[in-house]
Amino acid sequence: xxxxxxxxxxxxxxxxxxxxxxAALFLQRGARVTLADxxxxxxxxxxxxxxxxxxxxxxxxxxxx
Numbered sequence: 001x002x003x004x005x006x007x008x009x010x011x012x013x014x015x016x017x018x019x020x021x022x023a024a025l026f027l028q029r030g031a032r033v034t035l036a037d038x039x040x041x042x043x044x045x046x047x048x049x050x051x052x053x054x055x056x057x058x059x060x061x062x063x064x065x
Contacts, residue, residue, distance in 0.1 A: 005030035012063050015042035023050055031055070038062040 009026045013019040014035025023033045027050060035050075035058045037043040047058040 002030035008032045008034065010034050010036060012036045014058065015039050015046045020046050020049065023056065027051070027055055033057075034059060036061045036063060038064075 004026055007030075009023075009031045011019050011023045011026070011033060014023055014033075015037035019035060019037070023035055023046070026033050033050070033056045035043060035046055035056065037046070037058070038061065040060045043058040043060060047056055050056045
C-alpha cells in the first residue's frame with residue numbers, strides 16, 4: 001500500500017511501543033516519519049529498529065510544555 005506516499009507524519013511519543021507501532025504502519029504505507037520523544041536513548045533505539053532507509057528520523061523533544 002502506498003496511500004501515504006509522499007506525505008510526512010510526526011509521531012509524538014515515538015519511542016514507546018504504541019508510537020513505534022504507529023510509525024511502522026505509516027512507513028509500510030509509504031510515509032516519511034519523524035518520531036518525537038523526550039528519551040533520547042529510547043528514541044535512537046526506535047529509529048534504528050524502524051530502519052535506516054532515510055524515511056524515518058528522530059527528534060528529541062519534550063512536548064508536554
